[in-house]
Amino acid sequence: MGKVSPKATKGLRLEDIIAVRVRLSSGSARYFLTLGRIFDPVDATKTLDIVARYADRYDLGGRPSLVELCQSLQEACREPYFFEALFRLAQHRIPYGPTYRAWQRRVAAQMKRGEHLHYLGRRRRAVVSKAATS
Secondary structure (H helix, E strand, O other): OOEEOOOOOOOOOOOOEEEEEEEEOOOOEEEEEEEOOOOOOOOOHHHHHHHHHHHHHOOOOOOEEEEEEOOOHHHHOOOOOHHHHHHHHHOOOOOOOOOHHHHHHHHHHHHHOOOOOEEOOOOOOOOOOOOOOO
């Protein structure tokens, strides 16, 4: 399990959907998208702890060593499953108003079980195959 960087959220703005970078012991990085303001409106530490706890369930291609909040979604936008994850997360309606707290508690419990973490995959070399010509 990777550790959360002590500077992971310093000076960064927390949004409804966030990108999280997981640094591997090899130095390469993998990314997740998830919901940002579920545990705290400005501090992503609890969310990053959850990503760190569940990161090794995914095919990262290495051992997680550090988990940190990205400045924006742009940092993760070139990953293979970025748009699929963004589309899925954007479909979650956030019920602002009187039902917000109950929704927030329900989603927080789900996230604590490892739900709502969208791994963006890792880039692999494209396999080029020659089509059989007739």
